[in-house]
Amino acid sequence: MTMQNNAPTEPGDQGLDWHKAADVGQLDEGQVATCPAGLKTVALTKLHGRYGAVDNRCPHQGGPLGQGTLENDQIRCPWHGFDFDPFTGEAAGGPDFNVATYPVEEREDGIYVGIPPCGPVRRTVSDVLVETMTNWGVDTVFGMVGHSNLGFAEALHRAETAGKMRYFGIRHEGAASFAAAAYGKLTGRPAACFGIAGPGSTNLLTGLYDAKSDRAPVLAISGNVESAVAGKGAFQDIDLLAAFADVAVYSAMVRANSDHAELMTLAVKHAILERGVGHVVLPDEVQVLDADDQKASGPEGRMPDLRVAPPAAPLAQALERIESATRPVVIVGAGAKFDMPAIVELAERLQAPVLTTFKAKGQIADEHPLACGALGRSGTPVASWMMNKADLLVVFGASFSNHTGISPYKPVIQIDTDPLALGRFGPVTVPVLGDTGVTCSALLQGLRRNPALADQRGEVAERWAVWRAEKARRAAKRPTGGVAPATIFQELSRLVPADAVVTVDVGNHAYSFGRYFETKQQAVLMSGYLGSIGFGFPAAMGAWAAAPDRAIVAVTGDGGFGQYLAEFTTAVKYGMKITHVLLNNGELGKISQEQRGSEYEVWQTSLNNPDFAAYARDCGGYGRRVTDPAELSSAIAEALDHPGPALVEVLTDPRSY
Template sequence: MFHDLLTPSRYPADSMGPAVAEAPSPRPTPQQAGPSLTVPEVLLQELSLWGVERIYGVAGDAVLGFLDAVSKQAQVRFIPVKHEFHAGIMASAEAKLTGKVGVCFATMGPGFMNLLNGLADAHLDRTPVVAITGQAPVKQIGGDENQVIDQQVAIQPIARYSSLIVHPDAAVDRMYKALHLARTHGVVTHLSVPSDLFEQSQAQPLRPPVPWIHGQVAFSRDLLEPVLGVMRSCRRPMIVAGEGAWSARPDLPRLAQQWGGGLVTTLGGKGIVDEGFPFHVGGLGEGGSPEVPWLLQESDLILLIGTTYWPEGFVPRQPRVVQVDAAPENLGQRVQVEYGIVADAGAVVALLADALSDHRPDQEWIDRVQAAHRQWKETVERESEFDGNPLPPQRVMGALSAHIPPDAIITVDTGDHTVWFNRNFRSRGQTLLYSGDWRTMGFGLPAALAAKLSQPHRPVVAVVGDGGLAMGLGELTTAVQEGTPITVVLMNNDSLQMEKSKMIMRGYGQAGVDLTNPDFVKVAEASGWRAERVRDATQLESALVESLADPKPTLLDIPVQGVVPPLTGQKPLGSS
């Protein structure tokens, strides 16, 4: 499957992946490529046919021929970054945001290996990304030369399809297959190209994408009757909505109200429903509402919509669950389910809400849910007014809630600030990008750059910690190089606070979690940014407003308190 040289892959034709965006509108098919087109020229033309506008990568000896072709065309823009890890993250972030295929490339050896971390983010979050990597000349592959590694073996846990191209006339078919599988299955695919092939001509015709005509899967009332019977019989329902539930946004409140169910959102589902909705009881997991684990424990049926998130310690051990997901492989992935429904969440939620229009929910449970909502709302509002020097992280999130506009894209890095964002940020419909299952530090800044390049008309804010930002300081100059006016909100506590908090809660000795940081303001200014150290709440609010209007990228370095988040040491429900 992975060692695909010149033979067709045995990729199962009936395998299914998550829903992906529609292909670009069909373009005129170009004339058959002739001998005058080199391998890199035809690869770039094929990418352009599929609507690819950018490639993220780092130069290296094994891809110089590819870069030569890049420099001689304008259809696909090359975004040179400082580290291959960030090239992978940027391709992943662009694909998450737009639904199109993201593309990145790297040279052989260390460049290829650096790329894998970013590709793993795309892999675990089921995001369509194509990676192109240089390889040694054909005669050296399998030998002991410098930087030679079997790339197909190394990438096997991450890429659904990986091919080593050993003849120039195979280039078009391999690129088509990589793009097609990435787009239709929401997966990572990979092509290795020996450096000497970048200098050779080929004679195969280009292959444009097949235009998609999307049909709708029709669910009849009869098909859903078994599930509706279970839903009508329960008295204490709960709904957990995640990233895959966004298409159900118009009907989720109606379903919750008519069914009488409390509504919980994961980090990926934050903003699906206005958090002022009286059935919304908060987030799930670390930093979520302390009421949510107990509501889930008391529930007699949980409806999972568009999520596989099931964090141990915050969920009941033997619940009754009905799951709705567009990808059949997600059903029952982390919890046993009574019924699984494979469908777009929007269609199913609308049908369920219609069918339950005459349902009489349990008023006592509604009172319990709405009391939890009020308590959580009061807690978050109170915490958003906390003050001090350094600022409490809750106060920072309160200011972000008030001043980041609803049309903004927010990229959230992995760290202590992620917990506070989940707990205290009150979404108003902003688009959220984050490293979901991979949870890599260093995601926030490169993801924000890719978001701004992909959708330059929208405000973009990266919320990062000092540990994550320190991993990618080189990309500050990439922002200036590419003219991307983003805002970076740096939650600076001079530590790896998430790990430090867990050490404190577990009674461990602390080692390796206190950081020696540079002056981030000076580093940002030296890189061409506007930068400001923010020490109080009033300054924070004005700095946020100014940064969003500034034509230059802006860094707000905010010293924050190292606070142990609530629920960090939560025991599994039912444990003593």
């Protein structure tokens, strides 16, 4: 082997690690190229039969010298034209701009460059922030690494290598925030989403508004331009604190002299306690500042017990109302998700039907003798019938939005942990502020039933018999344009595992899901109040990260999946076992329906779709297209058994609901 250049100016060649940077013959005479040498990147030159290696980074603004040209035996920086000697590293602009050189050896199997061993890893501000995140239990991050978040990304890399967190690199930041929102909805704990300055962070906003609307805890992390150019209109420079002001319950810029751990603690704490978005902005240069003397923070001594009992007076009023009712019903929203055993016990004591909002679908199994399915536009006639017959509504953790369909003409006891949720859309008879589970237990302890209390279980069973007969009639139909939605959800009701997590997108398929799918103990996630199309598949990725041992089923339309279909490759990359059932009607069917309902012509709702099943196969997953109802059961069963991402594309008629 032959040493090919002069001794380096720095560092010396003793104790070097030698790395193969190029193959023999890879560089032509008079060529400079960017080549990796371990973790170092060098500009490798072949000139006059000799090889030279200098640091690839121009000291002016970091331009990649290996992408430059050789002119007059000098490397010319491609960004600003600075010239450097390829063997000595001397700069034409003077010694202040000289770059380091490294020894080169030409060996039989390649061109090797000697690099000094890496020194001990410096602990940075980013490490302090990541350690604080993981101390708070934030161990899952969805995001995209880019030029203004590299320092923080390296800290995430170190934490993942140490087994303290998991990182999922997505194709679009909107998918990252939807996935994090779904994680928070399912678990009540925050995951993080991560982007660069400018568009990387603004792409997060839709998913973060979904988290805000549905009260899901999420941590959002934004890289940012260097502080020296912020506010001057530099590349990708926007005011991220202003951009996130409406969506976040907490947003802070991390500066050089900040209490870094405390700012991250406040972001996570706000996300958990206020069930919203905590946001931190990290200027590029701050991410890599030394922080050897800084301690990470954590939740010890920082979190209250939130299981607060209701005041005595409204509790007594609620008990008095319940005692006087003969046909009470219980309505549960998503805010009651983690307290269902106590609520079901109360309903059983009162022999009261249990109705859910659409967001709360699945919180009680439809096979329970008191369960009536969901209320509202996506609900069952069983639920609306029993509500209309009721003389008292006892409502836990629901917001009374206009889509929910809770009757404003009935006496209402509303129980919620959020004082602003009580009577939000109009007065209720008895507003009760308290933790849902604690309040329900207090109601059980003081419960006195009306002697004339009706046993409504028989009526619930009768209404289900009528509705199931109608569903079976619709499922037996064979529309010319494909498979009837009632048929699809009949099969899904039968085949989806009882403990699955089902994520539902926005569109006609969601209405059909609400009407026809009968739940067992499945958890159902959706973009509830924001109603954002595109939620379904990214949400399934978040659900898989939160509960990889449960079956994860995404139900979407062609319009929704089309917005994030590249994320199927993300699911393949990470081996996410997601079963995706896609109802393809070739258009934005819900919008077409609304246009007809408004007596407009149907306009600009058609879609030019690919073969989604073939696309799934091209991405490395399972894909099968179904046009015949007879094939539906086997296709869904195969997809559920597939060890990775699987897509069943079912062609449907846009006029079939």
